[in-house]
Amino acid sequence: MELVVTVTNFNYTEDLKNNRSDTYRDFEEHFQKEIRKIYGNIPGYEGVKIISLKPGSIVVEHQVIFTLRGSSNNTETEEITKRLVESLKETEATQGTCQHNSSILCLTVSDNPIVKNLTAGASLQEICWQRAPSKYQEFYYALTIQGIIHCITNCTPNTPITMDCHHGQCHVTQDGPKCFCQDEALYWYTGDNCSGRVSKLATGLGLVATVLLIICIVLAALLVRNHWRKYMLSDPQSYTDGNWYKDKNSSWHSPDGFLYRNMWADSTIADPQPQLGWMETNVWRRPPRQPTIPHHYAMGEETLHNFKPSLELVDTSSPMKISRPKLITQL
CATH class of the missing domain: 3.30.70.960 (SEA domain)
Known part of the structure; x- marks a missing residue:
C-alpha cells in the first residue's frame, strides 16, 4: 500500500x-x-x-x-x-x-x-536488491528490526549473519564478503578469516633463542667431554682404580708424551708352584715368574722408561749359593 x-x-x-x-x-x-x-x-x-x-x-x-x-x-x-x-x-x-x-x-x-x-x-529481499549497488545485489539481505527494514550484508556488524573476521576487516567485493587481514607485514594468519595470528617478530626471537640454547648445550657437552678426556690422560690409573696394569688390551698417553700399552695385564704367575732347579737339593729355588712388565713407547721406538719393579712376590727366605771367590795373581 x-x-x-x-x-x-x-x-x-x-x-x-x-x-x-x-x-x-x-x-x-x-x-x-x-x-x-x-x-x-x-x-x-x-x-x-x-x-x-x-x-x-x-x-x-x-x-x-x-x-x-x-x-x-x-x-x-x-x-x-x-x-x-x-x-x-x-x-x-x-x-x-x-x-x-x-x-x-x-x-x-x-x-x-x-x-x-x-x-x-515485491518481497523485502527484492526491495533490498533494488536498492543495492550494481553487481552487489546478491550479497544483500533484508532484516526487519523494530519495524524498520534494513538491507544488510555479512559485513554488517551486530547482526545474526555477521562474518567474524577476528583480527581483520570485512568488505563486500564482487566475489562476495571477504576478510582482509591487518598488519600482514608483522603477523602471519594460520586460520581462516584472519584467525590464528602469529607475530613474526616473536617467532624470530624465539627461533634465535632456541638456536642459541642448542649451541650452548653443545658447547657445554664438548667442554665437559674435553675436560674429562684431559683428566683421564693425566691420570691413567683412574681407569682401573690404581691397578693400571690390569686393564687388558688398553692403551693411553702419559703426560710426558709416551704411549702406554698393557697387552698382558691379566698375565698371572705362569708357574705358581716353586720349581726346582737343576739341583734337587732344595738349596736354590727359582723365584716365581714375575708378571709381564707393561711397556711404553716413545716416538714409535720401544724403550724402557721409569720402570719401577714390584718385589712383593720375591721369596727373600730362599738361600743362595755362590762360588768362593778366587784370587788370581798376575805376574
Missing part, C-alpha cells in the same frame, strides 16, 4: 534529491523510526519504504509493507487500509504545535492519503 503525508517541520533541500546522499539517508532513517510509532500497532506491519520526496515542506510518498496473516482478501485489505488512515488522523490531531520540534514528525494528512491500495508487491 502506498500513502502520502507532508512533514511540515523539515525543509526540502537539494540534497534530498539524491537518495544516496547523507542528508537523504538521515531523513529516511528518522522517518522510518517515527512512522513506526504510527503504524507499528497494526498487525503484520513490517516497515516503510520511501518512494519519493517533493517540496512543500517535505511531501513524503511512501510504501507501507505488511505481511498478511492469511491469503489476501478484500476484508483484510479494507481493515488494514482503514486502520492506517485512522492512525495518521489521530497522530495529526494530537500533535498540537510541533513546527519547531525536529525530534518528531509534524504531519499534515490529506482527506484521502492513499495513493495505491494494498496490493501484492
Whole structure:
C-alpha cells in the first residue's frame, strides 16, 4: 500500500534529491523510526519504504509493507487500509504545535492519503536488491528490526549473519564478503578469516633463542667431554682404580708424551708352584715368574722408561749359593 503525508517541520533541500546522499539517508532513517510509532500497532506491519520526496515542506510518498496473516482478501485489505488512515488522523490531531520540534514528525494528512491500495508487491529481499549497488545485489539481505527494514550484508556488524573476521576487516567485493587481514607485514594468519595470528617478530626471537640454547648445550657437552678426556690422560690409573696394569688390551698417553700399552695385564704367575732347579737339593729355588712388565713407547721406538719393579712376590727366605771367590795373581 502506498500513502502520502507532508512533514511540515523539515525543509526540502537539494540534497534530498539524491537518495544516496547523507542528508537523504538521515531523513529516511528518522522517518522510518517515527512512522513506526504510527503504524507499528497494526498487525503484520513490517516497515516503510520511501518512494519519493517533493517540496512543500517535505511531501513524503511512501510504501507501507505488511505481511498478511492469511491469503489476501478484500476484508483484510479494507481493515488494514482503514486502520492506517485512522492512525495518521489521530497522530495529526494530537500533535498540537510541533513546527519547531525536529525530534518528531509534524504531519499534515490529506482527506484521502492513499495513493495505491494494498496490493501484492515485491518481497523485502527484492526491495533490498533494488536498492543495492550494481553487481552487489546478491550479497544483500533484508532484516526487519523494530519495524524498520534494513538491507544488510555479512559485513554488517551486530547482526545474526555477521562474518567474524577476528583480527581483520570485512568488505563486500564482487566475489562476495571477504576478510582482509591487518598488519600482514608483522603477523602471519594460520586460520581462516584472519584467525590464528602469529607475530613474526616473536617467532624470530624465539627461533634465535632456541638456536642459541642448542649451541650452548653443545658447547657445554664438548667442554665437559674435553675436560674429562684431559683428566683421564693425566691420570691413567683412574681407569682401573690404581691397578693400571690390569686393564687388558688398553692403551693411553702419559703426560710426558709416551704411549702406554698393557697387552698382558691379566698375565698371572705362569708357574705358581716353586720349581726346582737343576739341583734337587732344595738349596736354590727359582723365584716365581714375575708378571709381564707393561711397556711404553716413545716416538714409535720401544724403550724402557721409569720402570719401577714390584718385589712383593720375591721369596727373600730362599738361600743362595755362590762360588768362593778366587784370587788370581798376575805376574
